[in-house]
Amino acid sequence: MYTVGIMDIDYKFLWEKFAHRLIDDLVQNPSMTLPGIRAMMSRYKVSLTTVEHALRHLETLGIIEPPQQGKSRKINLTKIQEIIVQRGKTGNRISTSRGIPRIILPI
Numbered sequence: 001m002y003t004v005g006i007m008d009i010d011y012k013f014l015w016e017k018f019a020h021r022l023i024d025d026l027v028q029n030p031s032m033t034l035p036g037i038r039a040m041m042s043r044y045k046v047s048l049t050t051v052e053h054a055l056r057h058l059e060t061l062g063i064i065e066p067p068q069q070g071k072s073r074k075i076n077l078t079k080i081q082e083i084i085v086q087r088g089k090t091g092n093r094i095s096t097s098r099g100i101p102r103i104i105l106p107i
């Protein structure tokens with residue numbers, strides 16, 4: 001269960017919760033690259049499979065770019081800015097669970 005504002009969100013898969021958490025973290029602190037997979041596993045206490053599924057999901061949404069051999073994944077700052085603007089306009093948090101953006105709750 002993941003708490004957003006005063007509402008708890010149930011996720012069918014752990015990777016969905018992790019993807020949502022990554023989006024929240026990227027919106028809070030946008031940067032040009034993501035940490036490595038092993039660093040994310042350690043920081044968020046999730047498995048390799050969970051990280052890989054979440055990253056694929058974020059690629060599908062256009063939030064991160066596909067990996068390039070030997071380089072860090074790049075974050076699409078334009079997409080992050082769109083999420084920030086969307087949250088600002090509605091005063092709400094946006095969930096991208098299952099690839100379908102939907103408004104969750106006020107911040």
